[in-house]
Amino acid sequence: MAKISMKTPLVEMDGDEMTRIIWQQIKDIVICPFVDLKTEYYDLGLVNRDKTDDQVTIDSANRTKELGVAVKCATITPNAQRMTEYNLKEMWKSPNGTIRAMLDGTVFRAPILVKGITPFVSCWKKPITIARHAYGDVYKNSELRVEGAAKAELVVTYPDGRKETKVIHEFDGPGIIQGLHNTDKSITSFARACFTYALDIKQDLWFATKDTISKTYDHRFKDIFAEVYENEFKAKFEEAGIEYFYTLIDDVVARIMRNEGGILWACKNYDGDVMSDMLASANGSLAMMTSVLVSPNGVYEYEAAHGTVTRHYYKYLKGEATSTNPMATIFAWSGALRKRAQMDELPDLEDFADRLEKASIQTIEEGTITGDLKNLIDIPEKNVVNTEEFLKAIAAKL
Ligand code: NAP
Ligand code: MG
Numbered sequence: 224m225a226k227i228s229m230k231t232p233l234v235e236m237d238g239d240e241m242t243r244i245i246w247q248q249i250k251d252i253v254i255c256p257f258v259d260l261k262t263e264y265y266d267l268g269l270v271n272r273d274k275t276d277d278q279v280t281i282d283s284a285n286r287t288k289e290l291g292v293a294v295k296c297a298t299i300t301p302n303a304q305r306m307t308e309y310n311l312k313e314m315w316k317s318p319n320g321t322i323r324a325m326l327d328g329t330v331f332r333a334p335i336l337v338k339g340i341t342p343f344v345s346c347w348k349k350p351i352t353i354a355r356h357a358y359g360d361v362y363k364n365s366e367l368r369v370e371g372a373a374k375a376e377l378v379v380t381y382p383d384g385r386k387e388t389k390v391i392h393e394f395d396g397p398g399i400i401q402g403l404h405n406t407d408k409s410i411t412s413f414a415r416a417c418f419t420y421a422l423d424i425k426q427d428l429w430f431a432t433k434d435t436i437s438k439t440y441d442h443r444f445k446d447i448f449a450e451v452y453e454n455e456f457k458a459k460f461e462e463a464g465i466e467y468f469y470t471l472i473d474d475v476v477a478r479i480m481r482n483e484g485g486i487l488w489a490c491k492n493y494d495g496d497v498m499s500d501m502l503a504s505a506n507g508s509l510a511m512m513t514s515v516l517v518s519p520n521g522v523y524e525y526e527a528a529h530g531t532v533t534r535h536y537y538k539y540l541k542g543e544a545t546s547t548n549p550m551a552t553i554f555a556w557s558g559a560l561r562k563r564a565q566m567d568e569l570p571d572l573e574d575f576a577d578r579l580e581k582a583s584i585q586t587i588e589e590g591t592i593t594g595d596l597k598n599l600i601d602i603p604e605k606n607v608v609n610t611e612e613f614l615k616a617i618a619a620k621l
Pocket of ligand 2 (some may be wrong): 496497500
């Protein structure tokens, strides 16, 4: 059988621990036998990040901007314990944070749905994708404890010395205050990334804030989304037959619970933090959540939503068999291959990406599963296998 060929290479970002092992197995077992895989390899494993003073992360992000599509393995974000474990020169920043900042990107997360794993919300038939604005608001706040009677004010000082002030509260006893900010630039990038991705997956985009209460702050989000939509995306949305819908955050929550899914839900930073955890738990398993970073100008980086599955890796190092679920990482590869295929107009490659996803889902639905799904899936016969056997079952279907 002739292998499917590629034109432009993917930027391949390798990672750490159990997911690094799975990364190689996925390539060996379900991709390379079928595709003449072309990648530009960057080793973002912690050892090499330390060796290169994290330059490898920056290089990989820059190359992604040039080539347009990357696929990333989960990586360790070092903490104090990792400093000792890996004898690190520095507590390097999270690669995801670095890449997201360099691409000015927004993260979209969606569950992989299979028959037998029913979401807790029974009307959800299609995946709901959540986009979280990853800048500002309460995550970059300034807070103060007010010790007693006091007047608290907001003060803005412009470069020419002009000042604007507004009273927050006249305290007659102790309390607390908090200052939040966001920027037009960041909100605009977020809006563009959301509209771009909605067009990409051909799903309606919902966005919600609390603009009835926050008449300047949240209202600015609403206005920017409306402006970007009118000026840059309205015609494209009409052509694609999809809708942009704005409402209040409480209204959207009520609607989501009655909806069958298949929508893209854009959230402000805090809403996205909370709602993406709700969505992940309602769908069962972190191992079945995909994640893609999209820049406002249409650069894509695909990955799994979970981490490096450290606990399984330590067992693997002791020679014990592990049954780590590779689904989200497989879907990172299929997502990246499909996007590359669409950009390079390679229908065979696009078809392969579809078939890889279908074969993976079918393998689970027919009862061959990894350990994490054992108590989650409701099917008559369950055959729990290790990661390699699971991948071989998918390859057999392919
Ligand atoms: P994690 O790797 O997502 O794992 C947490 C637990 O979730 C695992 O111990 C496992 O539960 C379960 N799990 C996650 N993915 C699974 C899979 N594919 N198959 C089966 N079970 C799975 O999170 P963590 O342990 O908090 O973090 C480990 C490392 O990952 C940290 O160094 C962190 O910095 C890094 N991290 C990286 C990313 C990223 O690169 N995007 C994201 C998050 C975390 P059981 O142990 O009960 O089986
Ligand atoms: Mg959270």
